[in-house]
Amino acid sequence: MQADLSPVIAATAQWLLRAYPASGGALAAALCEVQARQAVTVAAWLRYPTAMDAGLVEMAGPGGSARLDGLAGRGSDEDGDAWRTWVDEVVASWAACLLTDPELARLAAAAVGEGEHLTGTPVEFRRLLTPDERDQGAAALLRHPDLVAPVAELHRARLLDTLDRREPREPLVA
Template sequence: MPTALSPVITASARWLLAAFPPATGPLNQALAEAQAGHAATIAAALRYPTALDAELLDLLGPGGSGRLDFVTGADAPPLTDATHAWRTRVDETVVSWAACLLTDADLAALAAACLTATHHGPDSVGDARRLTIPSPRDHRAAPCCATRTSSARSRTSTARPSSASSAPPRPPPPPSPGDYQAQGALNRAGKRGASQGLRPPTRMRP
């Protein structure tokens, strides 16, 4: 996890888990936390790809969860409460992009490949296979997982693979410096978020 972005990553992942809680059970909770953390890490690294971007974020702040709470209709506590001070570190764009990554494994793999072109590097997210190559168990545990897609990257499938599809998918080529393909893809995916199963929560857990 990029150190300079860790407060935003932690807060954004926490907001996602509170707004779209996983199924009950400690294993579901642990898997959902891992996937939300990976998604927020990738999104934050692409949102703030250079050291200067991270320094400006530290200087100006991410904006907080106020608008997200309003848009989703969640019952959010006042940010003046010290218990909920973490909400001031939530970044709206990071949350939106992370939600898209949680619903589309192929998009997550593309976004992870684009980390090569950032200051943080490809190793900043660690092992994100639960996000980029999710198993059926990961699908069930993931937040925002109502219509999660991973047509080419699921580890298991009930359908018999054809000869054309039996070969493992080729990883996307690493982008050249400054070529952030995932940013455009994430923005386009965000516009169709409603059709991806991102239903606004009726009430958010503190």
């Protein structure tokens, strides 16, 4: 059975977009959404690297947005939407880190490129890794390090630890 992380990815991206909305009209909203989804996808694939991991979160659920809502100054059930139960706090935090730190984004995208999720599937994360001026403008709030810092800092250490364990090490020469 292939587990599906799409509910976690969709809900967590939606949470980020509501907490840090696009600056501009419909095109800006679309560009911001693509960036959020790419960051959340990379973060989710890092957090749940195997089909077994993804299957477990699919069965147990990721935990919801209550703590994140508090950090963003929102009520935990502000609009009564059930999708909030599929928000993953760690994935949101990691995605915020990736959106505000290009080097972390590059390392994370490279790490997921070696995982089970991309087996035989070409995927590009251009808007996350090399955003152009329109992308930057559209996601000005989402990519602003000071604004997203409360969310990013929640689990930054775990992200750094995860990436450190995945990076190839140079052999020690005596």
